[in-house]
Amino acid sequence: MNELIKIEQSKINNELVKTVNARTLYEFLEVETQFKDWIARRISEYGFIENTDYLSFAQKRAKPTGGRPSVEYHITIDMAKELSMVERNEKGRLARKYFIECEKIVLGESKQIKTDNSGLVQFRQARALKMATESAKDICLMFPSLSEKSKQVIYAGLVNPIAGAEIIPLPKLEQKLYTAEDIGKILNISANKVGRIANSLGIKTQENGENILTKSKYSAKQVPNFMYNDKGLEAIRLALAEAS
Template identity: 40%
Template sequence: MSEITLTNSFNTVTNKTIDTQKLLSMINVARKSCGENQIRNNVLIERVKDELDGETYKIFVGHKNGAQIEIIEMNIKQALRVAARESKAVRRVLVDKLESMHVASQKSGKSQSGLPEYRQARTLKMSVDAITNLFDLMPNLSDEAKQCAAANIVNPIVGFEAVPLPALEQKYYTAGEVGEMLEVSANKIGRMANKHGLKTEEYGKYFLDKSAYSSKQVEAFRYNDNGVKALQHAIHGVEVA
């Protein structure tokens, strides 16, 4: 639950915290350098609240250009997670600055008390970059598959469910499972799906799966109920109900 405090001060950074005014400035500088549109304070506030839902942070009421604004103070590790929502190009600029800020503040305070947190944050940043690179290599992955992969990589690092596992609204079947249903091989399921153009969102989604021939992770299409019916019709000539 967030802690709400009234104050007029903002734009502050300590060796462990940063507020949204400072973070907003950093994000917009990074976005501008990458040719992306800037964002407003209210957009960042909504993003922070969504990302840090259920966690402890401070909310302040401040003033800027004569208007009352909401300001959130969070720790650097939380700010790094908010920064991870940006595009790859912006994230690289932004995360590097947050890390540099954290290291510089530690040196100025001559304290190593934040070193474990910094190492964890750096590991998180490296993991997020690895996830992004993985997704770049597998552009067909469904949003559910991406969220699941991110959850399995990020959550063990941060020690809690920072990225929730997706709730699948329907069951998806592998080519092997569909093959057993229709009494044909998994290879034939794949060939028929390709022949009839069934590897679309109407008939299923791409998920991460282990290659049958190596330890590599590969994109694998899984079929929903519509996909199973369409394959049944294509293979056995049975009308789809």
Template identity: 35%
Template sequence: MSAYEPHTLLARQPASDIARLVPVRTAMIGGKLIQSVSARELHAYLNVGKLFAAWMPERIAQYGFFLQQDYEVFSDSGNNPAGGRPSKEYTITLDMAKELSMVERNAKGKEARQYFIECERRALAPAVDQLASLPPEQRALIALMVDNASIKARQDEHAQALAGQAEVQAQQGATLTQVEQRVDELADTMVVRTRPAGSESITHMRPRAAKMFGLPERIVEYLVRQSPLQIKPACMVKNDHEDAEGGSYAVYWVKDVNAVLRRFTAECQMVTPSFATHPYVEGRFKLTPARDRP
């Protein structure tokens, strides 16, 4: 949960015209209370040359956004005061809002994306101040997450500078705060003694990904540590092995791992019967064709 109540979060938004036209609110998406905006308000601000009712489903399909992960849908009769059918409205995460802003490739889109980044930075700052009080294992995990976020931010800025790479730019513009949104949660998470049911470590993840999809270990490592689709840790588990010297390791929910693996492999392009490419990954890698998977 965010460290701020909704009214406090709104007060911390940058003072600008876009803050008035596209205010950041807290809303439930996928069962979590997170920062969000109205897709209709963002559409109006971006001056998109297409009706909202057509633009939104098109963008969802084009860039692979997920219901209850990137957005929620609801009906609102307020946009039809004449008594017509209720309009279909979308509440979207700031990750999705930044990507939608970026792919418009205009001044409004750039301004909107920078605005969302600044809102996230301001909301995150107090949580960072509290990191010193966390156990060493959690500080180490958060440091790794922040490093990965910085890498993705640099990739994003580089992609924006490349002419003729609009699709890659849109993919790599997926925001770095998929990880940042969990910082507040991690601040309250204790290192547990045993691995929770339904979770797995990367040691178990590697052979399972190889069996299901034929993916090599380097791709699994990439999905865990660097990819914009980065798998979020469930918690830290105390390592009781005698050589561990009191250390701990991260575990991940199997359902989250499966969702990322399915999304990643669906975005891959087979270039030979047993090798594929992906916009996020340099070079070819092994992948079992869909028809041959268990």
């Protein structure tokens, strides 16, 4: 689209909006009255509001005889359309049609920006999901003894918050699990002794429990910790009874 009248940007009410220099529009419309009289009358007749529909400012213009600076106006596209329409001539109709086409272009650009931003959000989410999945994989590779359920918990904990949905379900606990401390309290022995018995008899197997990644007591690191099921508890109890 050819530029009939230059479209600029002005800050009105702390917002950047598309505007037109009123004098440029005046000259295009070929108005016969003086500019200052024309713009003042139109503002009064149609109730245009300063700092909403237009900005006014003093500007020095080249005048052979000197004199005071002229008052210039930056008007919104809506105001420019209305000023064009009320002239009721061919130039006015042409200008109004031009401004309508300019608005369509601006609206189209705005929609395109929203679409592009939507695509950018999706791209970032996809990248974050990929990074979370790779992190979960690395953690699981660091601790190969972890059970499948524990690995599933790691993946779910890293991926689901980014996805905003439970795309990886948490495994259902089908059995009660005990720490070495839990078993120690039940059998009235120390957690260290529970561990020694389990290690000496090879009780730390999938049949008797599972390795779960938990926070270390003495640091912020995650470490694999064997959790005993009911069968593991009974194996420790039996070993303790046989040793008595």
